[in-house]
Amino acid sequence: MSTSPRKGEWFSDATFERVAAQFAVEQVPNLWADVRRRLAARASARWSLRWLLALVLASLIVPLLPLPSPAAMALDKQPKPPVAPWVEPFNERFEPYYGELNPLDRALVSVRQRAFGEKQTGPWLGTDAKGRDTLARILWGSRTSLLVALFAALTSLTIGVAWGAIAGLARSRVDNAMMRTVDVLQSLPTIFLVIFLLSFLNAPSPTGAARSVSRETVFFLVIGAVSWLPMARVVRGQVLALRSAAFVESARTQGASTGWIVRAHLVPNVLPIVLVYLTLTLPSVILYEAFLSFLGLGVEAPNVSWGVLAADGAEAISPLATFWWLPLGPALAMGATLLALGLLGDALRDALDVKRSEA
Amino acid sequence: MSLLEVRNLRVSFATPRGSVQAVESFGVSIDAGETIALVGESGSGKSVSALALARLLPTPPARIETGEVLFEGRDLLLLGERELQRVRGKELGFVFQDPTSSLHPLMTIGEQLEEALLVHERLPRTSARQRAEWALAEVGIAEPKARLTAFPHQLSGGMRQRVMIAMALLTRPKLLIADEPTTALDVTVQASLFALLRKVQREHGTALLLITHDLALVSTFARRTLVMYAGAVVESGLTSELVARPAHPYTRALLRSVPSLSTSLDHALPVIPGTPPDPAHPALGCAFAPRCEFALTACHQRRPALVALSTSASGAAGVRVYNRRVACTESERALAAEVSS
């Protein structure tokens, strides 16, 4: 038998020089660069991202835009149909009535007043029965939907992912306790919970001071309690499967710590699924908000949301007159947003699947 | 007339990156009661061919481009869905590699066995149960009556495969197609299942198409063998001749590279270099040429056809002529030389 090479010299640097000389070290593939490239290659993903980014931007700077105030009423007693932008691009009837605003928005509104003065867009999407501009209300209302989505995304990503990961990594007893908690929360009938909480918290106190808790707070509490549950389940399932995967076991035989396993193996393998799942959670939360608001359990006047607008629009439909523009605007805005999220999730799933990438 | 005659079967799969030719040309003829082995590595198209001839491939993505599958004279590829169901249910039996996924996990063995009889033979329930019990006894399952009420997960892997064989044989099919029936099982169980297959074949005169990756396994079991590589049959003939005097370089190399209990340990195992070809990137010439030690320039340029070897090369004359066929440029050349001389 030939003498074996000495320890530490099986694969010497000399071998490396020889091997490295055979080819130039190419760029090490970067998963995220690949994902960006593949996303960009897909038209539906590009348009979805553009729509979502435009919507986020618009909702952020909506006080700056030369729009009518969403709360300013005109006593027309009759919804006005849309007027095409080229017929009446702008008018000078701006009324700075916004109801309560936070300081930042107030500042933005004053900037808007200085920049545009009395100028505001015409009723491009019509007005409602109280003369409020539909376009302005849709854009202001998008803030509610996006805020709900953002809140749900944050709870999913923090509580949901952490809860699932810990349950998946923990011993069976801890895992059991954590997942039964999820089961219990999941089994809560959320609609009744919202109604119950609202009536309970808003019951007039003996001193006569009502409205101790706003509807928005209740609403966010409930969303926060339930929106992370599916994510926790998904993450736990993934972590459980990965924990016994041969490559994780193989690292363990080398003395890899749990920290290493999480950083080196779990995060890269779980993150894509988390992202894709997020694009499934967000539409459902946006819809849920709209649904509750439609029932009158969500945001309340003078705040607006797409659900409130849809409810107003539905009310406005009568046998005598169909004010079609009232439900159509918010419905289109919400439909486009949900579609964009769905398409984006689809594209993300494909882009993150390394097996689908071309070699 | 042979029981099954398959001619020029071509199967492709639609993939996101275009159509992939899974089977390029497949043909076989099986006589009643005969055992034929279909040998090849994964991706050689052996399973796809067998599934395609019974029209068991989902279409799409699969597409049978050309071919004839004459079963007792009827072309299965032209049959209507109802007739096809009848042929598949009664005349053909199937045994697959993984019995776990072929058995319904929530139905007892008895219910699953009876179902076939109730559907295809329209037997009354009591006699169906009787037949199911006989079928289990026949495949060597002890206490068949008790086993009828067992669920698949309560049986061992070998036992489940016996149940699959019993199920395949229930309607007394004329042809049994077994796709790697023992690959997932231990060697001792494999041996007893082969003994079982031989016994039922002898008793019922069932023809058997046995699909496997292991030439040694079928060397004494199958009368004839077809060797597939990259979607095409590269060699066929009587098994005894094929293993004794392999004509195609692939068959030859395959036989040598299998570790056996009798080869000398003084030398390293002869290997076939490289890996089987990717069906998505088919070669222009002979698919085996890149790995073939005898490859000539011509091999890379033109695909050799499956041609009959002359009788002198294919063994003793007077035996019923099951032509030794081989698809190799080298053989074509030898053959041409023989004819011209």
Next chain:
Amino acid sequence: MSALLAVEGLCVRFAAREGRMVHAVEGVSFSIPSGGALGLVGESGSGKSTTARAIAGLQAPSEGRVLLDGEPFGRQSARSARARVQLVFQDAQGSLDPRRPVGWSVEEPLALQGSGTAKTRRARAFAALDACGLDPKLSLRYPHELSGGQRQRVAIARALVCEPQLVILDEPTSALDVSVRAQIVNLLCDLRQRFGLAYLFVSHDLAVVRRVCEEVAVMYLGRIVERAPRSELFASPRHPYTQALLAAVPEIGRDLALAPLALDPASPLAPPSGCAFHPRCPRRSEVPAQRCSLELPILQTHGDAALSCHLAAGAVPRAHPAAPGSGASRG
């Protein structure tokens, strides 16, 4: 002679349903000298893989101990000790992280050791891939982009990169195509020669074990029933189970269907009494007084070989153990 790896009385038991215990591994002892190769063969449920996993530290033994160079080896061992034992799995696809280029996976053991700089780690990973017959360019590919044989080569390179003394191979060739299997078998033989590795080779494929290992231990339902040098075991197997196993190996021109065992293997959940093999044993009638079904045979050592069978205990008088050193060639 001090062994590199010594396994003493290893037991692994799992809790099964209904409060039953599965004795997956019962009292397994063997040793592997430095540079030696032991094949552990048996059917599914024989406990051979569980034994390998217990030695690698993936499964806590219920009893017994594992010694590496005389030192206890297990989950608590330092990383430097763990690096001396490496594991190669059957499923190369599963043993490589699907979201990491394979080069990263080869480097991972080095990174865990904290040895060298990023550049020297890469250098050694490249060289290890090269030694396993792979173009180091492939280190940039993802596992799914490689063929089964290439993935198994990567897994072997990953095991070698830390310069181990012992490699535990769990069915390393079972998932491979016939034409690729021979390549990997030859590679394993070459690497052992080149680096003086010791192997614990777990496989159900006796022909492959015969190629790679000088010594073979046969397991049945958690116990070693026969252990012998390669030359003895394959030429003259003594345990009826070994004989049945060898007779069932598919060989060109051998009729497999001729001598099947009467029954399928028993479940490890309900092992038979006495000798676990007795219900299937074709030769139990040669032992008088139902001894096989009543009494558990003990593993008796005869020189290089060991056997646990009542048949042999009767045939070989205890006072005269077989002559030692019969044809065992190590190295």
